[in-house]
Amino acid sequence: MIDSDRGSGYTSAQFRHRTSEFGLRRSCGHTGSCFDNAATESFWALLKEEIGTRTWPDRATARAEGFSFIETFFGYLTPAETRQRHQHARAA
Template structure:
């Protein structure tokens, strides 16, 4: 992990957690259930629905839009 060319590179996870810390912050929640609820809400309302994939290969779409197009392609092929 961390060596050049390592297939176990965790850049995607590090990027996600950087966005999570930036948006939610590093606060302390009263209990685990509250923390899970707020993080789940962040992922479902912002990270998957409004965040754009800034890459031409993904067409600058949100992850939800990419998933919907993928599912439509499978429905049409069936």
């Protein structure tokens, strides 16, 4: 899944073709709603702040560092467990 804004780069025929080649689904936020993608944007900002935007020696190292950050950030929980924890916290 690729979530993006409605910019011309993300809505172009070339982008649609390339994402289809990789079997990816596309989604776009609603026009004028800054809340559609707020959680994702917040996560990416935190990831960039924590591990930076440096160049790694190879793809495997970059993936390993990204994976390590994500696993630590979410406390080794599955997406379903993370959602359940969030819903429980909101109810409290």
